[in-house]
Amino acid sequence: MNERNSRRVRASAVNEHIYRVFPNDINSNGTVFGGMVMATIDRISLVVAERHSAETCVTVSVDEVHFMAPARTGDTLIFSAACNRAWGSSMEIGCRVVAEDSRSGERRHIVSAYSTFVALDARHKPVAVPGIEPDCEGERQRYDEAGVRRERRLAHASEIRALRRSRG
Ligand SMILES: CC(C)(COP(=O)(O)OP(=O)(O)OC[C@H]1O[C@@H](n2cnc3c(N)ncnc32)[C@H](O)[C@@H]1OP(=O)(O)O)[C@@H](O)C(=O)NCCC(=O)NCCS
Structure with a gap:
């Protein structure tokens, strides 16, 4: 991560991307x-990650x-997404989806998701990305929580690797 080039969350965020549900979207x-x-x-x-890193x-x-x-x-x-935190070459992007009843205007929070993206250079190798500079309490909270999730996912990946190695 390049602290000197830290970027603000709002510089890459996607706010209120609208998707109208039609019958072909139904299970x-x-x-x-x-x-x-x-x-x-x-x-x-992905758009948030590429805006933040300026890489593929x-x-x-x-x-x-959830x-x-x-x-x-x-x-x-209505989809909104932002970069919660960035490390070496990876970034956690959080996305929140709400459903709006077009007649009443009532909004319900229906999905939250946390995804990790890696920036790649022209040789398809991981490349350093700028850090994130949280600006407000909500952004600081998401930044701290992203750190907890990263420790958990890396520990999980390492445990699975060790288990597979132990089985030859
Ligand atoms: C992404 C990819 C290039 C990483 O390769 P790699 O050999 O694991 O590279 P590294 O070990 O250097 O890890 C690169 C980064 O990924 C992170 N990472 C690797 N595995 C991870 C996992 N399971 N969960 C979260 N982060 C992970 C590392 O922590 C590292 O981040 P950091 O630089 O911020 O610390 C490789 O796994 C890949 O090509 N995966 C397929 C991606 C793809 O096709 N996605 C679907 C289509 S978009």
Whole structure:
């Protein structure tokens, strides 16, 4: 991470990307198909990672996706995503999705997701990215929580590697 070139969260954030739900987005349960929501989260989070790093990025892991409430035909989905924290070559992007009832205007928080992206150079090798400079209490909280998640996902990846090695 290049602390001297730290960037602000708002410089790369995507705010309120609108997606109108139509019947072709619906699963056999009559609610919005989760795979469509996850693909949209991945696309939007990628844009945030590439804006922040100014490099080509790839998803390396998605460690938390919480579906809290369903959405239905006629709802409008509103996606917002931001870079919570950046380390060497990787960044955690958080994405929040709310469903808005277009008639009443009522909004429900339906999904939160945390994804890790890695910036790649022209030879497709991980490359250093700028750090994140949190500006307000909410951004500092997300920055600190991202540190906890990173420790957990790296410890988990290392445990799995050790287990596989032990089995030859
Ligand atoms: C991303 C990729 C290049 C990383 O390669 P690698 O050999 O693991 O590289 P490194 O060990 O140098 O790790 C690079 C970064 O990824 C992070 N990383 C690696 N595995 C990770 C995991 N499971 N979860 C979170 N971060 C991980 C490392 O911590 C490191 O971040 P840091 O520089 O900020 O510390 C490689 O795993 C890859 O190509 N994966 C496929 C990506 C892809 O095709 N995605 C789907 C399509 S977009």
